[in-house]
Amino acid sequence: MPDFLPSELVVTPKGGVYHLDICPDELAHKIIIVGDQDRVEVVSNYFDEITHKNQHREFACHTGLYQGKEISVVSTGIGTDNIDIVINELDALVNIDLETRNEKKEKVSLEIIRLGTCGILQNEIPIDSFILSTHALGIDNVGHFYERNVDIETQKLEKAIDEGVKLPKYIKPYLTKASEELNNKLDSAEIKKGITVTSSGFYGPQGRRLRLPLVENEMLDSFSDFEYNGHYFSNLEMECSALFSLGSSLGHKTTAICLGLANRRKKEFTKNYESKIIELIEYVLDKI
Ligand code: URA
Structure with a gap:
């Protein structure tokens, strides 16, 4: 049996996390979180290149390169209830194998900066x-x-x-x-x-x-x-x-x-x- 069953960890048909609707290869390990979904674009306008863009509900994500640094900007909406969703799903993207549903042995430590x-x-x-x-x-x-x-x-x-x-x-x-x-x-x-x-x-x-x-x-x-x-x-x-x-x-x-x-x-x-x-x-x- 896998570590995380579908009722506990919902994986989308394209292999992403449920609320953020992003896949593991679409996320950078340096992440700026903002509350307002419209602010995601204001930040990513500074990127030299944008490699990924999506939005599901209030959760928008743009990933790209800024002066050689790979950065994702993710909107959370307002409140700690939304942060519960965002942090659990960002962690799942890097530390759970979404295909096998098992926890990975080698862990990734993300850098997450709230800009608010x-x-x-x-x-x-x-x-x-x-x-x-x-x-x-x-x-x-x-x-x-x-x-x-x-x-x-x-x-x-x-x-x-x-x-x-x-x-x-x-x-x-x-x-x-x-x-x-x-x-x-x-x-x-x-x-x-x-x-x-x-x-x-x-x-x-x-x-x-x-x-x-x-x-x-x-x-x-x-x-x-x-x-x-x-x-x-x-x-x-x-x-x-x-x-x-x-x-x-x-x-x-x-x-x-x-x-x-x-x-x-x-x-x-x-x-x-x-x-x-x-x-x-x-x-x-x-x-x-
Ligand atoms: N955001 C808050 O949560 N409180 C303020 O007073 C201003 C911005």
């Missing part, structure tokens, strides 16, 4: 900053479905956060680290860094109150005010926790660099979204 947008949690971080995640704190639930292997330092920081921040009572936060190797490539003097909060939504789960009252009105301030051994929360968004948690458990290198659109403390929103996203794309393509 976020809200800012600190007064000192101006809108339009590029923010590199050192860690992600999940206040979603995807990471809780998988066994996790977390080092002692991260466990201590997770405990301090659990005790120090104010969350609705049913939310159990989980902390994971970004790849230091990828962060070293993406870092530079103008880049801001910190812990990224990953929420399960844009409004209430990020402390935005429109017409519905929230059960915990001090959540956002408790993130902004938190500090432990030099660690602080820089930003919040909707994908990093599942990306870092599942990605690192599967042996991949994962990180995220995001454009800060809204400063939630100062109540400011960017006027430079389009030009700054282009700047971030060019920055990431040159660094990775």
Whole structure:
């Protein structure tokens, strides 16, 4: 019997993974993930050559060469539920033989960089900053479905956060680290860094109150005010926790660099979204 039966791992008639609808030879091992499917083309327009293009639902994938580097750009849509699909299927493309349905002995470690947008949690971080995640704190639930292997330092920081921040009572936060190797490539003097909060939504789960009252009105301030051994929360968004948690458990290198659109403390929103996203794309393509 194969390791993975058709009910667990769906393979398309052309031999690809189900939701992404791509085949193993269509994927590069260096991958930029973006939320917005229309942004895939904005990135691949920089490629010197495009070798593959497809789209199924919100998952678009363009693979090509940029200055001699083979890169795939994949859109994930919004949220950690979509990240669960994307990371499992990217891993299956390289580490499971889709013909025999058996796990491969020799594993491939992908480099996966999220290029996204976020809200800012600190007064000192101006809108339009590029923010590199050192860690992600999940206040979603995807990471809780998988066994996790977390080092002692991260466990201590997770405990301090659990005790120090104010969350609705049913939310159990989980902390994971970004790849230091990828962060070293993406870092530079103008880049801001910190812990990224990953929420399960844009409004209430990020402390935005429109017409519905929230059960915990001090959540956002408790993130902004938190500090432990030099660690602080820089930003919040909707994908990093599942990306870092599942990605690192599967042996991949994962990180995220995001454009800060809204400063939630100062109540400011960017006027430079389009030009700054282009700047971030060019920055990431040159660094990775
Ligand atoms: N993306 C988010 O998830 N939150 C923001 O505030 C801005 C972008």
